[in-house]
Amino acid sequence: MNELPSSDLPSPSAGAPGPRVLALANQKGGVGKTTTAINLGTALAAIGERVLIVDLDPQGNASTGLGIEQRSRRVSSYDVMVGDAPMAEALLPTAVPRLSIVASTMDLSGLELEIAGFRDRAFRLRNAIRSLTPEGGAAPFDYVLIDCPPSLNLITINAMAAANAILVPLQCEFFALEGLSQLLKTVEQVRTTLNPTLSIHGIVLTMFDARNNLSGQVVADVKQFMGSKVYDTIIPRNVRISEAPSYGKPALLYDLKCSGSQAYIRLASEIIQRERELRAA
Numbered sequence: 453m454n455e456l457p458s459s460d461l462p463s464p465s466a467g468a469p470g471p472r473v474l475a476l477a478n479q480k481g482g483v484g485k486t487t488t489a490i491n492l493g494t495a496l497a498a499i500g501e502r503v504l505i506v507d508l509d510p511q512g513n514a515s516t517g518l519g520i521e522q523r524s525r526r527v528s529s530y531d532v533m534v535g536d537a538p539m540a541e542a543l544l545p546t547a548v549p550r551l552s553i554v555a556s557t558m559d560l561s562g563l564e565l566e567i568a569g570f571r572d573r574a575f576r577l578r579n580a581i582r583s584l585t586p587e588g589g590a591a592p593f594d595y596v597l598i599d600c601p602p603s604l605n606l607i608t609i610n611a612m613a614a615a616n617a618i619l620v621p622l623q624c625e626f627f628a629l630e631g632l633s634q635l636l637k638t639v640e641q642v643r644t645t646l647n648p649t650l651s652i653h654g655i656v657l658t659m660f661d662a663r664n665n666l667s668g669q670v671v672a673d674v675k676q677f678m679g680s681k682v683y684d685t686i687i688p689r690n691v692r693i694s695e696a697p698s699y700g701k702p703a704l705l706y707d708l709k710c711s712g713s714q715a716y717i718r719l720a721s722e723i724i725q726r727e728r729e730l731r732a733a
């Protein structure tokens with residue numbers, strides 16, 4: 453097993469009020485949301501940030517990919533959102549120092565109906581995340597990464613209402629841009645109705661294949677459409693990335709030197725850099 457780089461330096465975000473909450477959203481499945489949540493979370497933690505991943509997909513791939521067994525998911529994201537448990541009770545440590553997770557179970561697939569009648573139905577997650585920071589106290593995390601389901605349902609709306617910004621993984625494939633306008637429209641609706649300060653943090657292009665001319669064309673198209681919102685870091689298609697979850701490990705622990713792990717470390721640095729610029733602005 454590769455050792456992760458670590459540092460004893462104070463967390464780069466120390467002193468900031470509350471955690472930065474980033475929702476990984478795209479209603480398309482298989483574009484790299486969960487892979488990005490796991491590996492970006494691991495890379496941020498390796499740099500010294502305290503990170504929480506909230507698994508909001510009933511499939512629970514982020515939980516499984518981080519080695520959380522079913523029997524450990526005693527208190528899950530479902531319990532928190534339905535109001536049966538405070539979020540503090542759902543926090544689970546992972547094998548990565550400074551990286552915690554709120555795991556999910558299949559129960560989550562029934563959540564929408566159960567909370568549909570609640571007045572605060574869109575704010576269940578926001579309130580749960582806020583409850584982690586004690587009144588007048590310090591936040592226990594620097595970053596909260598929300599892994600959304602492949603849908604624009606009430607669960608994803610909760611993530612958007614709770615987030616400071618949205619991070620959109622887009623797969624480098626022919627139909628990459630299809631569906632992006634619908635996603636952006638939903639973000640705009642959430643901004644005008646539920647969360648006025650919500651922004652798009654950035655677009656991360658995933659599964660880039662240098663041998664495929666189409667990948668290059670997709671990068672050019674997305675950059676033309678989204679401009680500087682597209683991160684410079686592009687995640688390559690890399691078999692080590694897809695192997696890692698079956699070992700219950702982030703790719704960064706499974707093979708730190710592979711091209712995919714290295715790309716996620718660069719993405720983490722780029723995101724921290726953007727955060728610094730936002731805070732200085």
Ligand SMILES: Nc1ncnc2c1ncn2[C@@H]1O[C@H](COP(=O)(O)OP(=O)(O)O)[C@@H](O)[C@H]1O
Binds near residue numbers: 513
């Ligand atoms: N950079 C990559 N290289 C190779 N396979 C990848 C890469 N990113 C994701 N995958 C694989 O693609 C599939 C879909 O990724 P996933 O992160 O689960 O997408 P989503 O959460 O958007 O549904 C998974 O099997 C994953 O292992």
Ligand SMILES: [Mg+2]
Binds near residue numbers: 485487509513600
């Ligand atoms: Mg997923």
